[in-house]
Amino acid sequence: MTLAAVDKTKALYGLLWTKEDVVEPPKEYHYNKMQEVIPEKIVRGRWGIDAGSGCGYDTHLMAKDNPSVKIISMDISDGVYTNLKLNRNLSNVYVVRGSVLDIPFKEGVFDFAYSFGVLHHTPNPQKGVSEINRILKKESPAFLYLYEDHSENPVKYAAVKIINLLRGITTRISPKILYILSLISSPFIFIFFSCPAKVLSIFKSTKKIAEKIPFNFGTSLFSLRGDLYDRFGAPIEYRYSRREVYDMLNKYSLFNINITRLKATAGWVVWGYKK
Ligand SMILES: C[S@@+](CC[C@H](N)C(=O)[O-])C[C@H]1O[C@@H](n2cnc3c(N)ncnc32)[C@H](O)[C@@H]1O
Known part of the structure; x- marks a missing residue:
């Protein structure tokens, strides 16, 4: 994977996060969805890290609810500037620009690590897991969210294949234009995918179908x-x-590995503890 792809990743997310309106941070975000399916408290101890925190929405929610826990909110992109603004009133948030593939902290210092939707966008996710493992204290957990390949769901598996074909073109479009295209197409996808899924999810007999529809969230x-x-x-x-997903964590000796899915949304929620 080339350096150009990493630079493009930084530029892409930098633009997305600087476009986010942070006057009013969201009341709920990915952290709440993760906490919904993880039967223990994510935020704990004295120090935690949100690795690949984007513009810091999840960090904000975690830090606000847990003022005694200090949280490092780290991202590789210009999202850190929006993050600084968003979290300026939270004295337990420390915004850091850095890579999850080379975390700028010494080993064994964090009581938990959280990383939502990040490792699968890096050139070496395995290295990311080993870095997260390195900076955790003994027996402390890492909570991750990773894309699934949908090999267990033929409809979504086919959708991924089609999206991958389109990605061959769309990943070459400049971030600015792509942002505009995403903005324009969002209402269509919402009307043709999310709305029918919402209706189908109401009835017990069709709930399973709703869960298979892409963009049902x-x-x-x-x-x-x-998205x-x-x-x-x-x-x-x-x-x-x-x-x-299991093997990736197991390789770095994390123990008691758990794997589940977000409610009504695709993707692996996976967590394990440092030996
Ligand atoms: C899909 S976004 C998720 C952001 C945030 N966790 C959230 O849930 O909103 C992926 C994030 O990973 C960041 N990222 C990509 N590669 C990274 C790396 N090597 N180290 C740290 N952050 C990285 C991007 O800048 C982007 O903000």
């Missing part, structure tokens, strides 16, 4: 802009089967 007309931008723009994207 849209909440409003423009809510899918970031579309991410899905079609990120130059590096790895996807994993359940087994591969």
Whole structure:
């Protein structure tokens, strides 16, 4: 994977996060969805790290609810500037620009690590897991969210294949244009995918079908802009089967590895503890 792909990743997310409106941070974000399916508290101890924190939405929610826990909010992109603004009133947030592939902290210092949707956009996700493992204290957990390959779901598996074909073109489009295209197409995807999925999810007999529909998680007309931008723009994207996710953590000796999915959304929620 070339340096150009990493530079493109930085530029792509830098633009996305500087476009986010941070006057009013969201009341709920990925952290809440993760906490919904993880039967223990994510935020704990004295020091935690949100690795690949984007513009810091999840860091904000974690830090606000847990003022005694200090959180390093780290990202490789210009998202750190939006993050500084967003979290300026939270004295337990420390914004750092850095890479999850070379975390700028010594080993064994964090009580938990959290990384949502990051490692699969790096050239070496395995290295990311080993770095996260390195900076954790003994028996402390890493909570990760990773893309799944949908090998367990033929409809979504086919959708991924089609999206991958399109990605051959869309990942070459400049971030600015792609952002506009994502904004314009979000209402269509919302109406044709998310709305039918919402209706189908109401009835017990059709709930399973709703879960198989791509973009079933849209909440409003423009809510899918970031997901579309991410899905079609990120130059590096790895996807994993359940087994591969397990192996990735197991390889770095994390123990008590758990794998589940977000409620009603695709993707692996995986967590394990440093030996
Ligand atoms: C899909 S976004 C997720 C952001 C955030 N975790 C969230 O849930 O909103 C992926 C993030 O990973 C960051 N990223 C990509 N490669 C990275 C790396 N090597 N180190 C740290 N952050 C990275 C990007 O800049 C981007 O903000």
